[in-house]
Amino acid sequence: MLQIESRPFARDHDLFACVQCGKCTGGCPMTLKTKLNPRSLILRLLTAGNGFDLEPFPELWDCTTCSTCAKRCPKQVSPMEMIIGLRSAIVEKGAVHPNVKAALESTFRHGNPLALPREQRGAWAADLGVKHYTAGMEYLYYVGCTPSYDPRGQKVARALVALFSKAGVDFGILGNDENCCGSEVRRLGEAGLFEMMVEDNTGAYKELGVTKMFTTSPHCYNVYRNDYPKNGVQVQHYTQILAGLVADKQITFSGSLDKTVTYHDPCYLGKHNGIFDEPRAVLKAIPGLKLVEMDRSREKSLCCEGGGGRMWLEGTNPATRLAMMRVQEAVETGAQILATACPFCVLMLDEAVKTLNLEEKIQVMDVAEMAAQAL
Amino acid sequence: MTATDVSKPAALIIGGGIAGIQSALDIADAGFKVYLVERSPSIGGRMSQLDKTFPTLDCSACILTPKMVDAGRHPNIELLTYSEVTEVTGQPGAFHAHIKKKPRYVDVDKCSGCGLCAAACRLTGKVSSDFNAGMGKRAAVYVPFPQAVPLKYTVDPNECIFLTRGVCGKTFKCKDACTAGAINFDQKEEFVEVEVATVINATGFDVFDATRRPELGYGVYPQVITTLEFERLASASGPTAGRISLNGNLPRRVVFIQCVGSRDVGLGAPWCSRVCCMAVAKQAHLAHDRLPGAEITVFYIDIRAFGKGFEEFYDRVRHEGVLYRKGMPSEVLRRGDHLVVRAEDMLLGEMVDVEADLVVLAVGIAPRKDATQVAEMLHLRQDESGFFAEDHPKVRTVESSQPGIFLAGCCQGPKDIPDTVAHAKAAASAAMILLAQTEKAMVTSYAAN
Numbered sequence: 001m002l003q004i005e006s007r008p009f010a011r012d013h014d015l016f017a018c019v020q021c022g023k024c025t026g027g028c029p030m031t032l033k034t035k036l037n038p039r040s041l042i043l044r045l046l047t048a049g050n051g052f053d054l055e056p057f058p059e060l061w062d063c064t065t066c067s068t069c070a071k072r073c074p075k076q077v078s079p080m081e082m083i084i085g086l087r088s089a090i091v092e093k094g095a096v097h098p099n100v101k102a103a104l105e106s107t108f109r110h111g112n113p114l115a116l117p118r119e120q121r122g123a124w125a126a127d128l129g130v131k132h133y134t135a136g137m138e139y140l141y142y143v144g145c146t147p148s149y150d151p152r153g154q155k156v157a158r159a160l161v162a163l164f165s166k167a168g169v170d171f172g173i174l175g176n177d178e179n180c181c182g183s184e185v186r187r188l189g190e191a192g193l194f195e196m197m198v199e200d201n202t203g204a205y206k207e208l209g210v211t212k213m214f215t216t217s218p219h220c221y222n223v224y225r226n227d228y229p230k231n232g233v234q235v236q237h238y239t240q241i242l243a244g245l246v247a248d249k250q251i252t253f254s255g256s257l258d259k260t261v262t263y264h265d266p267c268y269l270g271k272h273n274g275i276f277d278e279p280r281a282v283l284k285a286i287p288g289l290k291l292v293e294m295d296r297s298r299e300k301s302l303c304c305e306g307g308g309g310r311m312w313l314e315g316t317n318p319a320t321r322l323a324m325m326r327v328q329e330a331v332e333t334g335a336q337i338l339a340t341a342c343p344f345c346v347l348m349l350d351e352a353v354k355t356l357n358l359e360e361k362i363q364v365m366d367v368a369e370m371a372a373q374a375l
Numbered sequence: 376m377t378a379t380d381v382s383k384p385a386a387l388i389i390g391g392g393i394a395g396i397q398s399a400l401d402i403a404d405a406g407f408k409v410y411l412v413e414r415s416p417s418i419g420g421r422m423s424q425l426d427k428t429f430p431t432l433d434c435s436a437c438i439l440t441p442k443m444v445d446a447g448r449h450p451n452i453e454l455l456t457y458s459e460v461t462e463v464t465g466q467p468g469a470f471h472a473h474i475k476k477k478p479r480y481v482d483v484d485k486c487s488g489c490g491l492c493a494a495a496c497r498l499t500g501k502v503s504s505d506f507n508a509g510m511g512k513r514a515a516v517y518v519p520f521p522q523a524v525p526l527k528y529t530v531d532p533n534e535c536i537f538l539t540r541g542v543c544g545k546t547f548k549c550k551d552a553c554t555a556g557a558i559n560f561d562q563k564e565e566f567v568e569v570e571v572a573t574v575i576n577a578t579g580f581d582v583f584d585a586t587r588r589p590e591l592g593y594g595v596y597p598q599v600i601t602t603l604e605f606e607r608l609a610s611a612s613g614p615t616a617g618r619i620s621l622n623g624n625l626p627r628r629v630v631f632i633q634c635v636g637s638r639d640v641g642l643g644a645p646w647c648s649r650v651c652c653m654a655v656a657k658q659a660h661l662a663h664d665r666l667p668g669a670e671i672t673v674f675y676i677d678i679r680a681f682g683k684g685f686e687e688f689y690d691r692v693r694h695e696g697v698l699y700r701k702g703m704p705s706e707v708l709r710r711g712d713h714l715v716v717r718a719e720d721m722l723l724g725e726m727v728d729v730e731a732d733l734v735v736l737a738v739g740i741a742p743r744k745d746a747t748q749v750a751e752m753l754h755l756r757q758d759e760s761g762f763f764a765e766d767h768p769k770v771r772t773v774e775s776s777q778p779g780i781f782l783a784g785c786c787q788g789p790k791d792i793p794d795t796v797a798h799a800k801a802a803a804s805a806a807m808i809l810l811a812q813t814e815k816a817m818v819t820s821y822a823a824n
Contacts, residue, residue, distance in 0.1 A: 019638070021676040022719035026705030027590065031719070031726045039719060072590060072705055074639040295709040299589045 004089045006045045006052035013082045017075045018042045024069035024079045029303045033320040034062045038069050038079030045082075060086050061097065062315040065187045065308030066267040071299070087189025096188075099312040104190050107197075111179040112145040113312065122175025124154040128161050133172030135209030139241075141171045142224070145180050146343040147216040152350060153343040157216055159372035160238055166375060167251045169241070171214075179204070181215075183223035188309035198228055205233060214238045216368075218268035218275075218342045219307065225273065237269055239341050239367055243278035246285045246371075253374040256288035261370070262335035263291065264326060264349065265301035266342030279341045279367045286374045292333045302326050306344030323352035331362055341367045383408050384572040384813040386806050387472050389460050389749070392420020393439060393792060394784025394799040395577035396446045401803035403451035407810045410569050411446060412455045412474055415505075417523035418443055420579055421785075424506060424603065426610040426617075428792055429657040430688030436612065440522045447524040455567070457529060463574060463753055467779025468813040470571045478562035480530035480538070481516070485557035488526035492516045495552035497543060502534045504614075508604045511614030516549050516558075520612060528557070572813040573779050573806040576763060577799065578749055580785040583636025583644060583739040591635065591736055592707040597621065598714050598731070599707060601635075601738045602654050609661050619665050619733075626669060626732035629662045630716045631655045632704050633675040637739030646760055648739035649789040652679045655737050656689050659697040671697045672729055674704050674718055682791065700727070707734055740789040753780055762788045773802040781805050 010016060022039045030036040036059040045052055054060065063083045070078035090096060096104075103113035110118050124147075133140045141164075147153040164171060182197035205213075214236045215221040221237040245251040261283060269275045276298045283291050296302045305315070305322045327349060330338040338349055349364040386402050388395045391413030399411045411418065423443075425435035446452050455474055462473040481492075493499060496514035504511040506519040515535040516528050530538065530549070537543035537560060550558040582603050585593035592599045598621060600608070607613040608620070619625065633655060637648040652675070659671050678699070680689040693699060704718035716729045742761030743749070750757050756764040756776035763786050766774035773781050783802035784795040 017640075019676060020721060021634075021703035022701075022721045023703040023705050025719040026702065026717055026726070028705075037719070037724070039721070040724060068705075071641075072588075074634070074641055074703070076640045300706055300708070 002054035002090055002093060002095055004052050004054060004086070005050055006048045007050045009085065009089075010045050013085055014077055015042050015046055015082065018046070018077050019075055021074065023072050023074065024077075027068045027072050029064070029066060029068065029305075029322055030059070030062045032322065032325070033317045034315060035059045036062045038083065042077070042079065042082065054086055054090055059316050060090070061309075061313050063308050064267070064303045064305050064310050066303040067271045068303075071271055084187055084189055088191050089189075091189040097313060100188055100309065103309070103312045104185060104188065104193060107180050107182070107185055108193055112149065113180065113184055114145060114149050116149045119176050121148045121178055122173065124148055124157060125161065125173060125175065128158065130161055131172040133174055133208060133210070137170050137172045138212060139169065139171035140205070140208070140210045140213040141173045142181070142213050142215045142220055143173055143178060144215060144217040144220045144343065146347070148178065150343070150347065152347055153216075156343060156346065156366040156368050159366065159368040160216060162372045163242065163251065163368060163375070167245045169245070181220045181223050183219040183227070184309050184311070186223065186227060187307070202228060202231060206231070212236075214241055216343060218266045218273070219344065222268045222272050237273075237275060237341070239269070239279045239282060240275065242368070242371060243281045246282055251371070251375075253286050253371070255374040257286050257370060257374050258288035259336045260290045260292055260334055261337040261339050262294050262330050262333045263297070264294070264304070264330065264338055264340040264345060265298055266340055266345045267301065267303050267307055269341055270298060270301055279339070282367055282371055283339060286370060289370075292335055294329045294333055296329060302329065304345045304348040306342075306348040311344060311347075321352060321355075323348040324356055327352045327356055327358060327362065331358060336362060337370070338362055338364045339367055339370060340364065384468075384810050384817060385410060385569065386573045386575060386810060387460070387463075387470065387569065387571040388412065388575045388577055390420070390577035390579055390784075390786070391418030391446075391454075391456065392577060392579045392784060393422040393442070394579070394786075394795050394802075395420070395575070396442050397796050397799035398575050398577060398783050398803040398806070399446055399452050400442065400449065401800055402807055402810065403449045405807055405810075407451065407807065409452045410455060410472075410474070410571065411452055412458050412460050414457070414459045415519065416457045416479070416527070416529040417519050417525070418446060418454065418456060419520070419522070419524065422792060423520060423522070424508070424610075425606050426613075427657060427661065429653040430682070430684040432657070432660075436522060443522065443524040454525065456525060460752070461566075467809055468572045468816065470574055470779065472569050472571060472574070474567045474569065476565040476567060478564055479527065480532075480535075480558065480560050480562050481528045482557045482559050483525065483527045485555040486527045487555055488518065488528065489554075490518075490528070491552040491554065492528055492549035492558060495548040497536060497548055498534060502531065507607045507614050508601070510604055510607055530558070530560075573781065573809045574753065575781045575783050575802050575806055576749065576753060576755065576775065576786055577783040577802075578743055578746070578786040580740045580789070581743050583741045585635055585736050585738050587642055588635055590706040591632065591704070592714070592734070593736060596707065596709060596714055596734075598626075599734045599736065601736050602651065602658060603738065605658050605735050609658065609665070617665075619662060621733060624732070625666055627666070628670045628713070628729075628731045629659075629666065629672070629733045629735065630704075630729055630731040631659060631671075631673040631735045631737060632716070633673065633737045634703065635736040635738050636741065638676065639739075644739055644741060646739075646789060647679065649679070650791045651737035651739060653682070653685055653688065653791070655735070656680070656692045658735065660692045660695060663692070663695045663697060673697060673699050674702055674716070675699060676701070676703055682793070702727075740785055743786070746786070753777060755780065758788075760788070762786065773798060773805050779809060
C-alpha cells in the first residue's frame with residue numbers, strides 16, 4: 001500500500017478544475033506504449049474519498065515530463081506536476097526503484113546522478129584551455145552532468161567551446177566545482193533534495209558574481225529559468241546565443257554541410273520554453289544544409305523518453321521505444337542527419353539508431369556539433 | 376433650426392451586422408433618424424457569411440438580405456459604409472460624432488454594380504476574399520458578395536496595383552472597362568460630423584485564431600479548416616458553389632472538433648461561445664446531406680443544446696448517423712494522404728486514432744482585435760474577457776458603462792442569431808427611450824423659444 005491523502009493533494013494541484021475532456025491523455029506520448037492515463041488518474045484522485053493507493057500505478061514512473069498535457073490543458077491543470085507530486089509521495093515513503101535511489105544518492109554525494117567522481121567533472125575540458133569562471137566574465141557556461149561525463153555528451157560541450165571561443169564570447173566554466181542543477185531530482189519527486197540543491201547552487205552563483213549563464217542542456221536551462229527562484233541571473237540555452245551570433249555575423253560558416261537534415265525539438269527547449277526557431281535559424285545558416293521537417297515538429301515533437309528521470313528508468317514497457325519511432329520518422333523525411341539540441345535526446349536517439357541498425361542511413365548530431373563542423 | 380430637425384433626434388449605430396441592422400430598422404421604423412456606420416464596403420456582417428442557420432436550416436442570406444435591403448432604402452436610415460467612427464464626444468441626448476469615409480475610388484452615384492471593372496482588373500481571381508474566409512479569390516476592385524448593400528464596387532487599397540505601386544500598366548483596366556465613368560483614383564477620405572442623441576455599439580466579434588492551438592494543425596494541413604470556412608464551402612455563394620470539397624475532392628471522413636478557443640483558460644478564452652455546439656450539429660447535418668456515405672464524427676467535451684429546438688436538432692443529426700464521441704482531441708497528425716485525429720475517447724477510456732479527409736475546428740467567438748480602441752473612443756468599460764461590459768449582468772445587459780451608449784449583439788458577449796436579434800431590439804428600445812426624451816425636450820425648448 002502506498003496510501004496518500006488524496007483530498008488535500010487534489011486541492012493543492014487544482015484537480016477540481018479538470019473537466020475530464022481527455023486532452024491531456026489524448027496527447028500523452030506514453031499512451032503510445034503504456035497504460036499511463038493522466039485524465040483518469042485525476043478522476044480517480046478526485047473520487048477516492050480521502051485515501052488513494054498509488055501501488056497499482058507503476059506507470060506513474062513512465063511519465064517523461066514532456067509537458068504536452070500541461071501545455072494543452074484548457075483549464076490550466078498540470079497533470080505533469082500532479083505526477084511529479086505523486087512521485088514525491090512515493091519517494092517520501094522510500095518505495096522507489098533502486099535505479100532512482102542510486103541516482104538520487106549519487107546526486108547528493110557526488111553532485112551528479114551518474115555515480116561518477118566529482119573530481120573528474122571538468123576533465124573533458126582539460127586540453128581545451130577553457131577559463132575557469134571568475135567574477136566579471138560575461139557568461140558562466142553551465143555544462144551539466146551528461147555533457148561533463150558522458151563521452152557522447154562531451155563532444156557537444158567541446159563543439160560548443162570551439163564555437164563560442166571562435167566568436168569571442170567571454171565565458172568560463174566551473175570545472176570540478178560545478179554541481180548538478182537538480183532538474184531530474186525534482187522530476188523524480190525528491191523535493192527535499194532539490195530544495196537543498198537550489199539553495200547550494202544559488203548561493204554559489206551569487207558568491208561567484210554570476211549574472212548571465214548559458215547551458216548545454218534544455219533541462220538545465222529549464223530548471224534555472226522556471227524552477228529556481230528569480231534572482232536576477234539571466235539564463236539562456238546555448239542555441240539562443242548561437243542564433244544571435246549567427247544573425248549578427250559574429251559566427252560565419254566557411255565550411256559547408258551538404259546534407260539533408262531534420263530537426264527534433266527537445267521537449268524542454270520547445271514545449272516547455274517555446275524555443276523552436278533559434279536552433280532552426282542556426283541550421284539554416286549552414287551552407288549546403290537542407291532542412292526538412294518531420295510531421296511531428298515544434299509543439300507536436302515526439303518525446304525521446306529521456307526526460308523526467310527516465311534516463312534511469314526503463315518504464316513499464318521497455319520493448320517499445322519512442323526514440324525508435326522518432327528515428328523512423330526522421331528517416332522517412334529522407335534526412336541524413338537527425339539534429340537536436342539536448343544531450344538526453346542525443347543519447348536516446350543515438351541508441352535508437354544503433355538498435356535499428358540505421359547507422360548507415362542517419363546520424364544523430366547536436367546543433368552545436370554541426371555548427372562547429374561548418375566553421 | 377427648422378421644425379423637422381427639431382422633431383427628429385438621431386441615433387448613431389456602429390457596426391452593420393445583423394445586430395446593427397436590426398437596431399437601425401427598429402429605431403428608423405419608430406420615426407427617428409439613424410446613421411448606420413459600417414467599416415467594410417457592405418452591411419451584412421458575419422451572418423452574411425453563413426450558409427444555413429440552426430436549428431431550422433433556414434438559409435441565412437434569405438433571412439438577412441431582406442433586412443439589408445430594408446436598411447439600405449429606409450428613408451430614416453443613412454448608411455455610411457466603408458466608414459469608421461473616429462471620435463464621439465458629448466452626453467446622452469447630445470453626442471457629437473466624427474465619421475471617416477474611406478475612399479472607395481469608385482463614385483457610388485455613378486456605379487451601377489455591373490462588375491465590368493472587376494472582370495477587367497489585372498488581379499481578377501488573385502486576391503484572397505475576406506468574405507470567403509480566405510478561400511475564394513476576387514479582384515482588387517470588388518463587392519464582397521453579390522447581395523451587398525450598397526451594391527457598389529470598392530478598390531482594395533492594400534491590393535490594387537495602382538494604389539500600392541503607383542502604376543498599373545499603361546492604362547487603367549478598370550477605368551477603361553467602366554462605362555459609367557465611376558472609377559476615380561483622385562478620391563480622398565472625407566470626414567462627416569453628426570449630432571446624435573444616442574449611440575449603439577454593435578461591432579461584433581472575431582473568430583478565435585486557430586493557429587494558437589498549433590497541435591491541431593490549422594495553417595499547416597490544408598485539410599484542417601474552421602467552422603467559418605466550412606460555412607463558405609457549404610454556401611451556394613461560396614468558392615465551391617456549395618460543394619463541400621477540398622481541391623476538388625469530396626471528403627469521405629469528416630471530423631469536427633468542438634471548443635477550439637472556447638472554455639480555454641490557458642489561452643485567455645474561458646467563456647463558452649454558445650453557438651459552436653449547434654453550428655457543428657448543423658454542419659454535420661450538411662456534411663451528411665451533401666457527402667453521401669461519408670463518416671462524420673464530432674468530438675466534444677459537453678454538448679450544450681439549450682435553445683428552442685436545439686436538443687431536437689441534436690437528436691436529429693445523431694439519427695442521421697453522425698457519431699458523437701466524448702473527448703477533446705489532443706492533436707492532428709498526417710498519415711499518408713490523409714489526417715489522423717488523436718484523442719482519448721473518454722467514455723471508452725481508450726485512445727483512438729480517427730482518420731479524416733477533412734477536419735473542422737469549431738472556433739470560438741472572440742472579442743474584436745480592436746475592441747480596446749473602440750472602448751477608448753467611446754469611454755466604455757470592457758470585461759476581463761475583452762467583450763464590452765454591460766451595466767448590469769441581469770437587468771441592464773444592453774446598457775453600457777456609459778450613459779446614452781448601448782450595446783447590441785456579440786460585442787457584449789457570444790450570442791447566436793436569435794439572441795443577437797433580441798439583444799439588438801432591446802438596445803433599440805433602450806435607445807428609443809432616450810430618443811423620445813430628447814425629442815420631447817427639444818420640442819419643449821423649441822416651444823419655449
